[in-house]
Amino acid sequence: MSNKTLANEHEHEQKLKTYRLSSDEYQMMTTLLKREPHAIEWALFSALWSEHCSYKSSKMHLRKFSFRNESTPEMDGENAGVVDLGFGEKIAFKMESHNHPSFIEPVQGAATGVGGILRDIFTMGARPIMTADYLCFGEVDAPRMKDLMKGVVRGISMYGNCVGVPTVTGQTNFHARYNKNILVNALNVGYFAPGQKMALSGASGPGNLVVYVGAKTGRDGVHGASMASASFDDDSESKRPNVQIGDPFYEKLLIEACLQILDQELVVAMQDMGAAGLTSSSFEMAAKGQVGLVIDLKKVPLRDSSMTAEDILLSESQERMLLICEPKNFESIKNTFKKWNLDAVILGEVQKERKVKLQWGVETLTDIDPDLIIEKAPRYERPYQRWASPRKVEQLATPTFRPSELIQKLTKSFKLNQAHWIHNQYDQRVGARTAMACESSVAFARLDHSGRGLGLAVGCRPEVMQMDAEVGALDAVYYPAFQLALKGAETLAITDCLNFGNPQKPEIMSEFVASVEAIALASRKLNAPVISGNVSFYNETLEENIISTPATGVVAIRDSVENLISDQFQAPFESLIAVQMKWVESWTAVMAADKKVSSFKQSPGCDVPDFIKQCSQMDAEFKKLDLPISSIKAIGLGGIATTCLKMTTDAIGFDLSYDLNGNQEADLFKDSFYGFIVSTGDNEKTASFLKSHFKNLNVEIKKIGETTNQKITLSTSTQIEPNQFRTDYLKGL
Amino acid sequence: MSLGTKLKIGITRFLGTNCDEDVRKWLQSLSADTTYLWFEDQFDVNHYDMIVLPGGFSHGDYLRCGAMAAQTPVMKSVKEFAKKDKPILGICNGFQILCEAGLLPGALLRNKELRFKDQWVQLQVNNNQNPFAKKTEVGQTLKLPIAHGDGNYYADSETLKKLKDNNQIWLTYKDNNPNGALMDIAGITNEKHNICALMPHPERALYEWMGSCDGAFLL
Numbered sequence: 001m002s003n004k005t006l007a008n009e010h011e012h013e014q015k016l017k018t019y020r021l022s023s024d025e026y027q028m029m030t031t032l033l034k035r036e037p038h039a040i041e042w043a044l045f046s047a048l049w050s051e052h053c054s055y056k057s058s059k060m061h062l063r064k065f066s067f068r069n070e071s072t073p074e075m076d077g078e079n080a081g082v083v084d085l086g087f088g089e090k091i092a093f094k095m096e097s098h099n100h101p102s103f104i105e106p107v108q109g110a111a112t113g114v115g116g117i118l119r120d121i122f123t124m125g126a127r128p129i130m131t132a133d134y135l136c137f138g139e140v141d142a143p144r145m146k147d148l149m150k151g152v153v154r155g156i157s158m159y160g161n162c163v164g165v166p167t168v169t170g171q172t173n174f175h176a177r178y179n180k181n182i183l184v185n186a187l188n189v190g191y192f193a194p195g196q197k198m199a200l201s202g203a204s205g206p207g208n209l210v211v212y213v214g215a216k217t218g219r220d221g222v223h224g225a226s227m228a229s230a231s232f233d234d235d236s237e238s239k240r241p242n243v244q245i246g247d248p249f250y251e252k253l254l255i256e257a258c259l260q261i262l263d264q265e266l267v268v269a270m271q272d273m274g275a276a277g278l279t280s281s282s283f284e285m286a287a288k289g290q291v292g293l294v295i296d297l298k299k300v301p302l303r304d305s306s307m308t309a310e311d312i313l314l315s316e317s318q319e320r321m322l323l324i325c326e327p328k329n330f331e332s333i334k335n336t337f338k339k340w341n342l343d344a345v346i347l348g349e350v351q352k353e354r355k356v357k358l359q360w361g362v363e364t365l366t367d368i369d370p371d372l373i374i375e376k377a378p379r380y381e382r383p384y385q386r387w388a389s390p391r392k393v394e395q396l397a398t399p400t401f402r403p404s405e406l407i408q409k410l411t412k413s414f415k416l417n418q419a420h421w422i423h424n425q426y427d428q429r430v431g432a433r434t435a436m437a438c439e440s441s442v443a444f445a446r447l448d449h450s451g452r453g454l455g456l457a458v459g460c461r462p463e464v465m466q467m468d469a470e471v472g473a474l475d476a477v478y479y480p481a482f483q484l485a486l487k488g489a490e491t492l493a494i495t496d497c498l499n500f501g502n503p504q505k506p507e508i509m510s511e512f513v514a515s516v517e518a519i520a521l522a523s524r525k526l527n528a529p530v531i532s533g534n535v536s537f538y539n540e541t542l543e544e545n546i547i548s549t550p551a552t553g554v555v556a557i558r559d560s561v562e563n564l565i566s567d568q569f570q571a572p573f574e575s576l577i578a579v580q581m582k583w584v585e586s587w588t589a590v591m592a593a594d595k596k597v598s599s600f601k602q603s604p605g606c607d608v609p610d611f612i613k614q615c616s617q618m619d620a621e622f623k624k625l626d627l628p629i630s631s632i633k634a635i636g637l638g639g640i641a642t643t644c645l646k647m648t649t650d651a652i653g654f655d656l657s658y659d660l661n662g663n664q665e666a667d668l669f670k671d672s673f674y675g676f677i678v679s680t681g682d683n684e685k686t687a688s689f690l691k692s693h694f695k696n697l698n699v700e701i702k703k704i705g706e707t708t709n710q711k712i713t714l715s716t717s718t719q720i721e722p723n724q725f726r727t728d729y730l731k732g733l
Numbered sequence: 734m735s736l737g738t739k740l741k742i743g744i745t746r747f748l749g750t751n752c753d754e755d756v757r758k759w760l761q762s763l764s765a766d767t768t769y770l771w772f773e774d775q776f777d778v779n780h781y782d783m784i785v786l787p788g789g790f791s792h793g794d795y796l797r798c799g800a801m802a803a804q805t806p807v808m809k810s811v812k813e814f815a816k817k818d819k820p821i822l823g824i825c826n827g828f829q830i831l832c833e834a835g836l837l838p839g840a841l842l843r844n845k846e847l848r849f850k851d852q853w854v855q856l857q858v859n860n861n862q863n864p865f866a867k868k869t870e871v872g873q874t875l876k877l878p879i880a881h882g883d884g885n886y887y888a889d890s891e892t893l894k895k896l897k898d899n900n901q902i903w904l905t906y907k908d909n910n911p912n913g914a915l916m917d918i919a920g921i922t923n924e925k926h927n928i929c930a931l932m933p934h935p936e937r938a939l940y941e942w943m944g945s946c947d948g949a950f951l952l
Contacts, residue, residue, distance in 0.1 A: 157849050161880070162790045164751025249749050249793030341748055425849045427880040429937040430788075432755035446942065561942040 019046035025378055032372045040358065040365045043310045044373060047276035048283060051537050054377040057503040058535045061513055064520040065530040072493060072529045077288055078201055079120040079272065080190070081531025083493045085557060087450040088194025092126040095134070095187035095458075095497040095553045097536035102184040105243040106151025110184050111159035112246040115318050117188045118163060119272035122255050123321060125199040125262045126190025129431055130445050131160050133170035133186050134458045134497065134551040138179030140414050145179070150733050152184055157425040162248035163255065166434055167426035168443035172419045173462050176595065180541035185497040187553040189456060193449055199262050201271045202289035203324045206352040208268055210282070210293055211330065213257070213337055213344045214320035215250045218303035221277070221316025250319040250342070257340040258321065264336075266329040273320040279313045281322040286356050287374035289324075295348040296359040309360050324350060383506045387470045387514035396601045398666050399587055401594075403641065403718050406669065409593040411728035416642060421732020435561035439568075441483045441634065446561045453558035455489035457481075460551040461637060463588045466597050469511040471584055473518035473550050475673060478608055480554040481526055482674045483634045485612045487564055488619025489556035491526045494519070496533040496552045501545025503537045511548040519550060525609040528554070556616075563623065569652040570630035572709045575683035576654060578640055579690055580675030581611050581699045588671050589638035598671075605698050611674065618693055625689060628681035635675040640704055641668035641714055643677055645725065653712040653722050656705035665715040675699075679707055740765045743781040745811065745827070747772040747791035747802045752824065752936065756787040759936040763952055772805040778814040783864075786811075786827025788881075788934060798841065798883045799829030808834050815928055820864035822951075823930030825881055828920075831930050837923055838896065839888030841932070845913030849882040853944065854933060855907040856919050860900045863926040865951045875904070875947040877933035879911060879919075884932040886914035886921075899924050904931055 016026060019042050029037055029045050037045065051057060068074060071084045080094035098113025114131060121128045133156055138145050160167045165188070192198065203210075221244035261267055269289065271281045278300070286293045297309045307315070325333055330346065337344040348359070357367040410416035423438035433445040435453055442457040459480035465472030481491040496519060501508040523530045539546040558564075583606035591598040622629045635643045644654045656668060680686040683703060690701050712720040742760050746753050746769045753769065760767050770776050770784070772791075792801035802808065808830070815821055815836055823831040831837040844850055856875045858866060869875070888896070893916060896902050904920035912932075920931030935948030 154848070161849055161882075162749070162751075162793070164789060247793070249790060249795075252749055252751060252790070424851050427849070427851050429851070429878050429880060429934065429943075430751055430755070432758060432937050432939075432943070434937075435942045564942070 015042065019043065020050065021046055025049060028378060032376055033368065038366055040310055040313070041368070043314055044279055044366065047279050047314055048373045049377050052275050053280055055535055056378045057380050057382050057537060058512070059379055060381060061516045064516055065523070067520065067524050068529050069527055072531050079123050081493065081495065082198070083531065083555065085447070089447055089449050090192040091189055091454065091555065092121050092124045092192070093187065093189040093495055093553065093555060094120050094532040095185055095495045095551065096120065096534045097497050097499055098184045098186065099182065099499060099536055099539055101243045102152055103148070103182050106148045107155040107158070108243055108245050110152040110155030111248070112244045112318055113184050113186045114156055114159040115246045115248065115251050116274050117186045118165065118251060119274065119321070121188045121190035122258055123199065123270050123272045124190065125197055125259065126192050127259060128165045128188050128255070129191045129433060130189040130443065130456055131165050131167040131186060132443070132456055132458050132553060133167060134183070135170065136173045136175065136178045136183035136462060136549060138182065139174060139176050142179040146733055148182055153422050153425055156186070159246055159248040161427040163252045164430050166428050166430050168428055168434055168437045168445065169456055169458065170438065171458050172422060174414050175462050175547060177547045180544060181539045181546050183499050183539070183546065183549055185499070185551050187458060187495065189454070189555065191447065197262055197265065199267055199270045201269055201285055203269050203285040203291050203293060203350050204289045205268055205326065206291065206350050208324050208326055208350040209330055209346050210295055210348045210350065211323050211325055211333065211344055212300060212320065212347050213323060214254050214342055215247065215317060216301040216303045216343065217307070217312055217315045217320065218317045219307060219311060219315060220244045222311050222314045244316045244318050246318045253340040253342055254319050254321065257337050257342055261333050261336050264332065266325055266333050268324040268326065270321060270323040273322060275316065277313065277315050277317070278322065283356055283370045283374055285322065285324065287370040290354060292351040292353045292355040292357065293348060294351055294357045294359065296361065298361045299345055299347050301343045301345055309365055382503050382509045384509035384513045385506065387510060389468050389470060391467055391597065391599045393599045393601055396585055396599060398664065399590055401590055401666065403665060403669065403714055404720060406590060406593055407645070407720060407725070410589065410638065410642070416638070416645065416729065418730055420730050436564050441567055442487055444487070444558065444561055444564060451560060453489065453561040455484040455487065455556035455558055456553065457483050458551060458553050460549055462547045462549055463592045463637060465549060466547045467586060467588060467600055469514040469548055470518045471600065473515035474522050476550050476552045477519055477522035477526065477554065478612065478674065479634070480552060481528070481556070482612050482615065484554060484556040485616035486632050486634055486676050487558065488616060489558040490616045491528040491554060491556045491612070493528050494523050494530045494552055494554050496530060496550055498533065498535045499539055499546065499549040499551060500537050501540045501548065508545055508548065515548060515550040519552070526612065565619070565629055565632045567633045567647060568631055568649050569647050569654070569679055569707045572652050572707050574630060574679045574681050574707045575703055576644070576677055576679055576705045576707065577683070577687055577690065577701065578635065578675055578677050578704045579694065579699055579701050580635065580672050581606050581608065581697065582672040583608050584673040586671045589642060590669050607697065608674065611697055611699065614694060614697065621689065621693065627686050627689060629678050629686065630681065631679045633677055635677060637671050639669045639671055640677065645729070647677065648712065648722070648726065650726055651710055653708045653710045654705055655708050655711065655713040657713050657715045658703065658705040665718060668714060677704070740782045741780060742767050742783045742785060743770045743776060744768070745770045745772065745784065745786045745807055747805065749790040749793050750787055751789035752787040752934065755936045756785055756824070759939060760785070770807050772802065772807045775806050775810040778810055778817060781814065783819065784811055784814055784821045786823040786830055788825030788827060791826055791830060797833065799826060799833040802830045803833035812836065818925055818927045821928045822865055824934060824936070825932055828930035828932055829883065831928060836928050837921060837930055838892045839886055841883050842885040842887050843883050844885050850911055851878070851880040852911060853878050854909070854911055854919070856904045856933065857907045859902045859905055862900060863903060863922045863929050865929050866903060868950045874907060875950060876945040877935060877938045877947055879933045881932055884912040884914065886918040888915065896921060903929060
């Protein structure tokens with residue numbers, strides 16, 4: 001081989017590396033184009049064939065979420081899923097990850113995560129009304145971790161508060177496996193009042209205008225999508241310029257301007273410029289609408305006039321949208337945006353010929369069929385194995401531990417912590433709809449038109465996932481649905497954010513497939529379709545993968561927002577009754593405190609979906625029978641004992657030494673899925689109601705203790721100092 | 734409940750105001766006739782019986798909270814309206830704007846912990862000689878939520894003395910001061926008691942399901 005071809009070879013290799021394309025993908029690209037790609041096309045294929053944009057490793061499995069019911073219209077390919085709530089009301093909701101940017105630059109990474117998910121919602125014409133977060137941090141003492149925690153919370157708080165959308169619920173997890181790759185997932189729910197129009201994303205109508213609205217384009221986030229589709233190495237710090245910068249003030253203006261032009265029916269289609277910016281929005285709108293677009297990149301409003309066409313195409317500058325309108329409506333759109341101090345600029349027009357033609361003034365940079373890059377994107381069937389539950393056992397051994405030491409370990413590692421320091425930085429009540437927020441395990445907002453309560457909870461417990469991917473993913477749906485049911489809400493629909501490691505590793509792919517199938521199963525059993533979602537692969541740093549974390553968001557409906565029962569004890573000297581179905585039993589929290597993974601025992605004959613359904617009907621019965629129920633809470637990891645600890649207030653404690661029924665003290669910390677604790681002023685009446693209500697189910701119902709005047713007693717041998725515990729439980733950063 | 738003869742209330746709207754709808758819902762539930770007042774426009778002061786400045790992040794909180802909003806055309810009219818001794822209520826960012834506009838004394842600094850804070854607070858009514866305190870009694874406790882990053886009320890000692898002597902201290906935080914405000918001040922009025930402002934959000938505490946009904950005492 002001559003030196004010259006060697007040099008060319010090397011250059012080619014470098015190019016593939018820069019654009020993160022494999023040689024097979026390069027072959028596909030030239031076959032589809034029937035020629036060598038032009039300079040700019042390398043960038044287009046790189047962005048749109050990235051894992052982040054193309055879902056190339058997950059798409060064939062995501063089809064398993066095809067189940068729909070009468071309240072979930074077919075909306076595939078849109079920015080978020082929609083649920084018809086009846087009474088003319090609808091919601092759109094979705095969850096998304098911003099893990100990689102948040103690890104590099106926590107404040108902006110988390111902030112723009114919130115911004116991005118909001119745009120997915122209001123681009124459909126819905127007004128965002130509730131935000132939730134799902135966070136996984138490493139060990140509190142891991143390098144950078146405290147700064148990451150503070151930064152992420154600050155980012156979410158700064159953005160969400162300013163746009164005026166309340167952050168109403170969330171979950172924060174801590175585990176060593178997130179030390180080098182934290183997870184920041186955000187969820188948003190948008191509301192359609194009766195008669196409010198829904199906007200779609202497919203471009204149509206040759207001759208219609210392609211209009212750019214919102215903030216100007218800068219260099220931030222260039223190549224962000226392909227960055228998010230690679231594993232981290234030691235050099236992740238140097239990727240900081242790839243992170244987008246957000247301005248929630250612009251977002252607020254954009255929300256108002258977009259909802260106004262949609263309301264005036266001036267828009268044919270609209271799409272936000274998210275991952276891969278203008279590239280993905282233009283190609284996706286064209287592919288979706290089966291039309292072509294002509295766009296002149298020179299017309300894009302810029303913050304930095306020296307930006308190249310490639311920079312402009314791949315910039316992930318925030319708070320921008322692309323829309324299609326009829327020429328006669330442009331003036332009105334422009335005026336509305338001007339009123340809100342935002343740009344609206346014509347970039348080009350829709351054409352019949354199905355090609356996206358990108359111009360730089362008079363020069364044509366590319367002119368290709370959008371399907372080549374969207375529909376024909378690579379799909380991989382990554383190798384995996386059927387899930388075999390390696391930690392499932394017949395008999396579960398009881399570990400030896402000292403309860404008071406365990407509680408200290410759990411509070412010290414923030415695993416048993418109220419996260420008050422996080423939530424009190426979020427505006428939880430703007431919008432004046434909030435009926436229950438972060439003080440509780442689930443949130444409720446009042447729906448403007450019908451006055452009903454819309455419940456929202458997020459799910460996925462990393463320690464359960466670590467124990468078993470299948471049980472963990474079922475639990476990611478069942479547990480939030482169960483928590484909502486305990487407040488009297490019926491599950492409607494699910495969104496998910498599948499955070500996984502490197503899909504090219506079969507063990508990761510096996511967990512991914514097991515999770516997808518488990519979520520799909522749980523969704524059918526609960527009659528709650530998975531209507532939207534997001535996949536985040538390559539959560540891997542230096543070959544170390546995170547715990548597979550399929551986070552979920554579950555929405556549920558309740559007849560009203562009145563009389564929601566608290567998670568916290570309300571009065572001393574009331575009876576505590578536990579109701580438990582023992583589908584899965586484990587020692588998850590106890591083992592995790594020692595950095596070990598628990599085994600589990602699974603019992604047949606436990607109909608979890610039916611239990612959840614019957615729980616959701618119980619709340620109305622409490623009222624009908626006038627039962628003095630003062631608090632109710634799902635039994636979380638760490639069993640009855642840690643759940644009771646979470647139900648305490650500064651003034652009210654509990655005593656579980658009442659009757660251990662021959663059980664050991666350790667059993668108070670055992671996990672059994674699923675169960676709940678109620679406090680009641682009338683033990684007899686409540687117990688007899690519960691027995692009759694659940695008579696057809698395999699559940700155990702028993703009095704476990706009483707609430708007290710502050711004192712915390714686990715057993716005759718273990719007392720917990722209440723003031724110390726409350727201090728540890730409420731501590732923050 | 735109703736405000737009797739249809740009260741005409743103007744609600745200011747700046748870029749970034751985000752409690753406008755919440756305030757409008759509240760006032761409409763009292764059968765008031767509400768109109769949004771856009772920041773770029775002046776309005777006819779004779780047309781309105783009351784002006785409310787709702788909360789939010791007007792003009793992105795750039796420069797200082799409320800500083801840019803205070804310089805807008807709509808505020809020219811608000812000042813004119815104030816001169817007629819008609820009632821004005823500022824909530825949260827509305828309080829900040831009124832201070833920046835010079836309609837109320839003092840300033841609202843960054844919270845002492847230097848972060849945004851959302852929580853329920855217990856407030857004490859110190860004075861009920863203003864249009865928004867008629868339904869309350871001196872010494873009464875109100876439970877309202879706060880949600881702000883800059884609610885730390887500050888004024889020089891002379892101003893504070895004046896506030897005290899003229900009964901301009903309307904509401905104070907009880908037990909637990911969430912932001913470091915001097916003299917635990919949560920709400921004040923001007924000398925004539927027609928311009929009133931508070932950091933907490935009454936519009937978020939109108940019904941039991943919201944967690945408190947005490948906001949309804951203000952109107």
